[in-house]
Amino acid sequence: MEFALGHHGDLASERGNWTCEAPPGLAFACLRPMAMSEMFPFSVVFVAAVLIVFALLKQFVLENYMMHKDSLHGRAYARLKPRDQRTLVNHHLSLVMKVCLFIIGIYPFCALVSGHNFNTRFVARLTIGDVLFLCSHTYTAIYLFELCYRQGISYITWVHHSCTILIAQLALAFTATHRAQDTTIEMVLCLVWGVFDILSEAITHLTMVLYRLYPTRHAFLYRALRTAFVVSVLSTTIETAVVGWFYGALFRRWSTLNKALTPMLFVAFVAAQIWSAICLWRIGSAKGVLMRGGGGELEVGSGEAAGEEGKEGSK
Template sequence: MTTPGSTLGDIEGFQYVAVTVASRSKLETLQNDGLSDLLPWSAFIFSVCAIWIVGTCYLSERVLFDAVYRDTYRKLVDVARVDGHDRRRRSFVYHHVAFAFKMLLLCVLAYPTLRLICPGPAGFHTPLGTGVRMGVGVGEAEHRPTIGDILLVGSQLYCAYYTWELCYRAGLASYISILHHVVLLIIAQLGMALSARPEAHRDATIEFYMCLIWGVFDLVAELPVHLALILYRALPESRCRMVSQLLFFCSGWCLCCTVAEMSISAYLLRRSWGLWEPSFQVATPVVLVVWGTAQCIGSWQIFGLAMVGWRKVAKRGL
């Protein structure tokens, strides 16, 4: 028989637990678990994504751009022949491919990422969507795609894209940009690799969680930049004022995203510091410094490009 006193005690106990859980970040309550049952297929997924990106770039250069941009793209090709280097044309192609795949990643990963990083019971093995029949005959089974499955595929596409970018822009990128991409690839792949044996790595899940935070900021910060630099080459000089204003916005946008990323990362690290292994307690702040420096330099370069355009506007009275 339940007494009024015991009922009141149960309610107070439930309220205490609820307040305690609510006061903790998702990073502190997330269960350390394997990312996905598709982890053994990671290399295959990465290879397919890499071939997809390279094929997209190849078809764009050979067919798409010549058909869509005509005079603009042919002018870039002619400039490359005269100058003896292909910098402008490759940059034009790069920004299109980057915008397309980053937009795709943002659309595909937005929902599962928000489900995982926001407060709530969702974890890597939380199902998404309806079941899919796997196998045939007696061995047929139903598999429901999980948050971890989508995040694994998206992360491999993300890594394949940055691997392609490192190769395609080898002669165009700065040293700090190359260092940023190399560190990004190592950290992302390490986050997925550690989750294969979560029992041996207590910080496997929180490391991948932080990678998601950084990846989201990277996509959100750079999408407007790619669009602005496409317009910078594609639009006639009569629209120089609009493009310059857009570049000024992108410069400030990147800087704001960098400050927000560093602030949120510092907050999450502080809340979860005791959960990290000593090696990551040293490596993670170093990684943040490298990324923050690269993003600030990129923001300054965009500002410089905007100033060049603005001087053209002032000189020609556009």
């Protein structure tokens, strides 16, 4: 199947006459390489602004209001160790931000995948590239904030977050140069990873918040943890199928570096997700024992002993 390289929408008159072949369903593979957004010179300013917003939300909304001792969150919060208090705050912040990113970015993402280029108009003067650019920077800022804020962060978490930040920023930088043939499809691959990560992590963040707020509701937490486990497994399975099809169908389009680097990175991410699912299963099994009366009450704040820290480390 042949597609004219270029874009759709308001700027369709600029479409070139260059054509290429793309497998069915992968129309974005024939988009003209171009800068993702004209806001690239302000990347550092935007990331700094997002981190400032996160710090404000953390201190004045979460710690000073939601975690107040008289609130439901506050009663659970007061029983936790300082390290676990930071983890709970981070779960709240990450959950809200990832849900917002999904809502804001899903339409531009679908438009890009369906064959619209970065400069397709979205709202007013904003293009879908602008929106995806802002979402990508916000996404990396979430992990930057977590690396700096959480205490006792595991090695798996550190490696995963660091690699995610570097890969996302490199993909954004490569689209700014828009010289290489595979810059657009590389960016789409990163966005696919991000979408699946948000879907699986949102349910995990929510489950961990519930785990802290209702530590004695074993039957409820057992069902919630099992649900999170199923979502994690399904997300990993679907993601593997999509990325495998994507990578294989466009194999000739990848540069030599990406042909080798992409599978290595994907295996690392899948391994982290599998470990996350295993730890969710372990925490759920511990709650199942308590639900059936097979053991005493777990200490609030001892989730790491049951595998929670390992699970959180694989995000």
